[in-house]
Amino acid sequence: MIERPEHLGALRRLMARFPVVALLGARQVGKTTLAQSLARITSGPVTRFDLEDPGAVARLADPMLALGQLKGLVILDEVQHRPELFPSLRVLADRRPIRTRFLVLGSASPGLLRQSSESLAGRIAYYELPGLGLAEIGTGNAGKLWLRGGFPRAYLARSERDSFDWRRRFLRTFLERDLPQFGISAGAQAMHRFWSMLAHAHGQLWNASEIGRSMGLADTTVRGYLDKMSDAFVMRQLQPWHENLSKRQVRAPKVYVRDSGLLHALLDIRTITQLDAQPKSGASWEGFVLEQSIQALRAASHECHFWRTHTGAELDLLVVRGRRRIGIEVKRTTAPTVTPSMRSALTDLKLTEFYVVHAGNATFPLSQEIRAVAFQELLGTLEPLR
DSSP states (O other), rough: OOOOOOHHHHHHHOOOOOOOOEEOTTTTTTTHHHHHHHHHTTOSOEEEEESSSSHHHTSSHHHHHHHTTTOOEEETTTTOOOGGGHHHHHHHHSSOOOOOOEEEEOOOOOHHHHHHHSSSSSTTTEEESSSOEEEEEHHGGHHHHHHHHHHHHHHHSSHHHHHHHHHHHHHHHIIIIHHHTOOOOOOHHHHHHHHHHHHHTEEEEEOHHHHHHHHHHHHHHHHHHHHHHTTTTTEEEEEEEEOOOSSSSOOOEEEESSSSSHHHHHTTTOOHHHHSSSHHHHHHHHHHHHHHHHHHHHHOOGGEEEEEESSSSOOOEEEEEEEEEEEEEEEOSSSSSOOOHHHHHHHTTTTTEEEEEESSSEEEEESEEEEEEOOOOOOHHHHOOO
């Protein structure tokens, strides 16, 4: 098991401030393991309910009776199966003094987020758990992380074949069991085709009409599919940044398969040799670096954008929080240079920091305002947002 101290510390801080904390993330990303780590270091009683266990569900038939007498930490795993629990949690969270703190785990869904935010407004904090990152596996294992992705079981598998087989099983289970719970009834085969199309569009502008025509569906239908897969943390829609600039700017989002290992499973890439020879290698590298950069900055999804104008100027990642405007450009090269597009982004977006992340070994200034950063030194360069 790989320890995840940064996420554990963040979770402990939220638990100290809020009576209810929702730990969200994709299936198998390590939410239950992190909750167990929290339970081990928690003083006082800990009670856990697995809401995929019929026995636990039966115990919660009367939630006020089952939860009302508990003290300490209560963990509700897979809470998306019982969103009707949230009104009861509101009553219990309002008791003074606070006797019980609730940690709810789940793969996000629109219904879960809506009901929890409505029932627990002001009482709940949300924490998104990503896959394994450089801070946990070390930069020396970055190639393995890129190929296998950040799902712990895929990364820790004994061999490349075992890792690939696990990811293929994950894809099948997600399509057959999880997506129907999000209200998608198109069938596993059709959704596998849709996800494969998204994999081939990885890092590109989203074109709902084109994919809709390919599947014989309305663009509104495929747009809904993408939204629900984004809600499940398996896709990222990187939204364009808009400002009142004189230049015409692109308004469609860019789409990424969030986990590079799942991307490679969808593209049938099994080894690093195959990956290096693949035409999608550059797009895969871009998405991988962007996800690791977002993790390093601890940026929320709504703070992350890309920028592109109709004249060709673009920026892979723009992160905005308060007065900080961080620009990141990804180049799979060992010798990056300053381009006119970079100068345009620096000026038009009023960037406070600009990094060009590359595949070489050296970190050095490209200009007075732009710094080339070796990917292996990413964590030492990007400071978390405050």
